Amino acid sequence: MGVPTIGCTCAVCHSSDPHDRRTRPSIMVEYAGRCVLIDTTPDFREQAIRENITHIDAIVYTHAHADHVLGLDDVRPLSFRSPDKIPLYAYANTAEAIERIFRYIFDADYKFGGIARVQMHRINGALDLFGVRFEPVKVIHGEADIHGFRFGSAAYLTDFSEIPPESMEKLRGLDILFLDALRHRPHPTHSTVSNSLRLVEELKPKRAFFTHIAHDLPHEETNRSFPSHVRLAHDGLKLEFEIA
Ligand SMILES: [Zn+2]
Ligand SMILES: [Zn+2]
Numbered sequence: 008m009g010v011p012t013i014g015c016t017c018a019v020c021h022s023s024d025p026h027d028r029r030t031r032p033s034i035m036v037e038y039a040g041r042c043v044l045i046d047t048t049p050d051f052r053e054q055a056i057r058e059n060i061t062h063i064d065a066i067v068y069t070h071a072h073a074d075h076v077l078g079l080d081d082v083r084p085l086s087f088r089s090p091d092k093i094p095l096y097a098y099a100n101t102a103e104a105i106e107r108i109f110r111y112i113f114d115a116d117y118k119f120g121g122i123a124r125v126q127m128h129r130i131n132g133a134l135d136l137f138g139v140r141f142e143p144v145k146v147i148h149g150e151a152d153i154h155g156f157r158f159g160s161a162a163y164l165t166d167f168s169e170i171p172p173e174s175m176e177k178l179r180g181l182d183i184l185f186l187d188a189l190r191h192r193p194h195p196t197h198s199t200v201s202n203s204l205r206l207v208e209e210l211k212p213k214r215a216f217f218t219h220i221a222h223d224l225p226h227e228e229t230n231r232s233f234p235s236h237v238r239l240a241h242d243g244l245k246l247e248f249e250i251a
Contacts, residue, residue, distance in 0.1 A: 008074075008222075009029060009031055009049075009050065010028060010220070010221070018225065019223070019224070019225050022225065022226075024225075024226055024227060025242075026226035026227070027226050028242060029220055030048065030053060030054055030242055031049055032046065032048065032074070032219045033046045033047065033048045033051065034185070035058070035060065036161075036250070038137070041064045041065075041136070041137045042064050043064060043066075043067060043136055043137075043141075044063050044066045044067070045068075045069065045163055046066075046067075046069055046075040046076065046165070047068075047075070047079045047081070048074060048076075048078050049073070049074065049077040051079075051081045051082070052078065052081040055081070057242075058243065060085070061088075062085060062088065063085050063093055064093070064094075064137065065096065066079075066082070066095045066096070066125075067097070067136075067141060068095065068096065068097035068098075068101050069153055069154055069156070069165055070101050070148065070151065070153035070166065071097075071101045071105050071108070072166070075165070076105055076108060077108075079112070080109065080123060086125060089124065092124045093124065094125075094126050095126065096130050096134055096136075097127065097129065098131065098154060099129050099131070101153075102128075102129050105127070112125065138251075139158055139250055139251065140158065141156045141158050142157040142158070143155075144162060144174045144177050144178065145173070146164055146166070146167035146170050146171070147167060147169040147170070147171060148196050149168055149195050150196075153167070155167070157181075159248060159250030160180070160181055160182035160248050160250070161181065161184070161185075161248045161250070162181055162183070162184050162212075164184070164185060165185070165187055166187055166196070166219060167197070168194070168197060169198075175210065178210050179210065179211075181210065181212035181213070182213045182214065182249065183212060183213070183214050183215075183216070183246055183248050184207065184210060184212035184214075184216070185215075185217075186203050186206060186207070186216075187218060187219045188217035188218070188224075189219055189220065189223075190221045190223035190224060191223060191224075192223070200224070200229070203215075203217055204237065207237055212236075213236065214236050214237075214246075216238055216239070216244070216246075217238070220240070224239065226241060
């Protein structure tokens, strides 16, 4: 829902620490002059302006929940500047849901103009984007199977309640692991802090960053309770890692 959460009077939603202001989850992977975006959140416009994003070469989707896709329309100005349509990559069920939600964008007979210049591509496995392999990592998000991605020595798993054993094998030897840690209390479709700490212990990435954080977790105080290689991610966080 983003933090502050609309209408909430809790301490985190009213915190003066900028780290406690959380837009919806998304990352941009930048290499060799290319920018690959993972998900287009309802906050994409604000994020893109904040980070001075001037172009996007591809968008990869994890799943079609509202908090991960609703900003697609806001790629319009970047898509008008791009010589080709911006390619979108998603598994078939995610692609279908995005095409349903944004029917006008994918409607060849749309008469009003000004729509985002994007092209949907269905994927069913690893993706080569500008010389870098984006390996899908299947995770269980409540009732649904969705995908995180590994690229080089980093992996991004934004929404999950469980990681199946075959996916755990794809997550060894990482420098950076992003993983869902919604809050302390159990949730039917998201991981908790204690579950994600346990996963970090098992997978042993050099550094781990928790994301998809609700207003239950104050940034400073929660970080103090973690081992030094585990931190809550925050808006605007920038990290370097080996991608090739
Ligand atoms: Zn979700
Ligand atoms: Zn989500």
